[in-house]
Structures are given as structure tokens and as C-alpha cells.
Amino acid sequence: GAVVSQHPSWVICKSGTSVKIECRSLDFQATTMFWYRQFPKQSLMLMATSNEGSKATYEQGVEKDKFLINHASLTLSTLTVTSAHPEDSSFYICSAAMTGEDYGYTFGSGTRLTVV
């Protein structure tokens, strides 16, 4: 089946630093990648949708200059949290939509970010 590899699984960083999270589709081409954030005991919140080769579309309230998304190829999308603050501590998950399928959404394993 389709696999999305997400790294790192967890990361601890200091306030003010930047963190990059990678999602790779291993055996299929992901034309669209969704980035979610999930706070404890809450549902998934869509942050942005990225399409290969174009700028990401951010949801209302998500700062595009803080959460930089790059989708340079059909197999790789990255999310960079810039100048991280403790309130950015959360569980970040990517999800890829498979090309040519009407319902294929595959999730990465998630990244637990803790900003201290």
C-alpha cells in the first residue's frame, strides 16, 4: 500500500529556532500534500494544502511566513516552523492525496514538536 514517510518523529527545539519536517511518498506520486496540526485531545486542523510546483494554500489564521511549505517534487514536501515558540508545540501530520484515485489519503506517522 501507499506509504508516506515523515521525519522526524519527534523533535525538541529552543524558542526562536527553526524546525524542518519532511514528508516523502515512498511508492507513489503525491500531487497534493496536506499539512495538519493537532493539539492534545483535539481534532486535526488543516494548516495548508500544497501542490507540487506551486505555492501552498494556507487556511485562515495560519501564518504563511511562519510555516513555510515547500513541495518541490511529487515525492517530497517539507514544512518549516520558523522562529518557533512554545505555543507551536503540537503534533504535526502530513497527508498525501494519491494521483488518480478518488479517495486515497495516506498519512505520515506524525511529528511531535516541543518548543522549550
Place this chain on the structure above:
Amino acid sequence: GQNIDQPTEMTATEGAIVQINCTYQTSGFNGLFWYQQHAGEAPTFLSYNVLDGLEEKGRFSSFLSRSKGYSYLLLKELQMKDSASYLCAVKDSNYQLIWGAGTKLIIKP
């Protein structure tokens, strides 16, 4: 606005059957998904319904009524490992996934 409602928490006994309901009001409908999410992990796909009726897959079944904006996930022969959150999500007219807040299912021996 778009809205998906599901119970916050449910408790059931090992070996029993439980039904988790989901109602939705969305701008358009292009399918409904159920995902299972264990604590600290990413969601895993359980089922997809786009037409009315019941889809059965092993111990799990999912039902959809588009006219009522209603779905349920039925879990049979409950096992302790089924303790997790169950997320209902609807794909709207823009093919965006709208997520419910999830139902935490607690299985007791």
C-alpha cells in the same frame, strides 16, 4: 458553515458491539471517511462511503445516508486494542476533508 458532529466519548465492553454516529452539514459531499487514531499516532484509514448503504469490512462496518447527513461506524467483537479515537471526515465540494473532533472509545474488560 461546515460542521461535523460526533460524540466526544463512548465506553463499551470487550466482546460487545458499539456504534459511533456522525452527522454532517457541509458544502457539497464527495465521500465520507472513518479513521482510527491511537494516542500519539497518525490516523489510519478504516472506511470510505460515497453511496448510501452499508460497507462491511471484517469487524468494522460503516453506514451512510446522504439524505440525512448521517453515518455510523459499527465495531463488532470489540477488543482491547480497539480503544482509540475514531474520526469522521467528509470530503466537501472542493474535495477538502472536513474533520470531526473524534470520538474517544474506551473498552473495558
